[in-house]
Amino acid sequence: MTKGWTFIERSITYINECYQDPQLNNALIGAYAGVSTNHLSHLFKKQLGISIHKYVTHIRIEQSKRKIIEGKYSLTEIAEEVGFSSIHLFSRSFKASVGMTPSRFAATQSTLIKW
Structure with a gap:
């Protein structure tokens, strides 16, 4: 394994442990991995x-998505729990990634569960 992969693996471990922190950024991830932000980005x-x-x-x-499917939390709670700094950023990012808003996704999941 190359040294580059070691940095990536360290970064992924850190991200998986800290994704809930809205302050998580490239500089923190790079510092944890022991490599410069620019090199890690590359x-x-x-x-x-x-x-x-x-x-x-x-x-x-x-x-x-996992938390929405669980159905135990409001969308605002989910946004905070997974590290988005606002519900608006969460909704925009969710729609860009999934192709629908979080509320639409939740509605689709509740329909599927009823079947």
């Missing part, structure tokens, strides 16, 4: 094909 793009920010957003969206 490694992510080269090895994974996406930016660090997009990876973090992906993790947050996947966790929010």
Whole structure:
């Protein structure tokens, strides 16, 4: 395994542990991984094909989908729990990723559960 992959693995571990923190950013992730922000950004793009920010957003969206399906939390609570700084940012990011708003996704899930 190359040193680059070691940095990526450390970063992914940190992201998975800290995605709930709205202050999570490339600088914190790079510091945890022990590499400069610019180098880590380059490694992510080269090895994974996406930016660090997009990876973090992906993790947050996947966790929010899981929580919506559970049906135990409001969308505002979910947005906060998965690390979005506002419900508006959550809704915009969710729609860009999933193709529908979180409320529409929740409605579709509740319809599926009834069947």
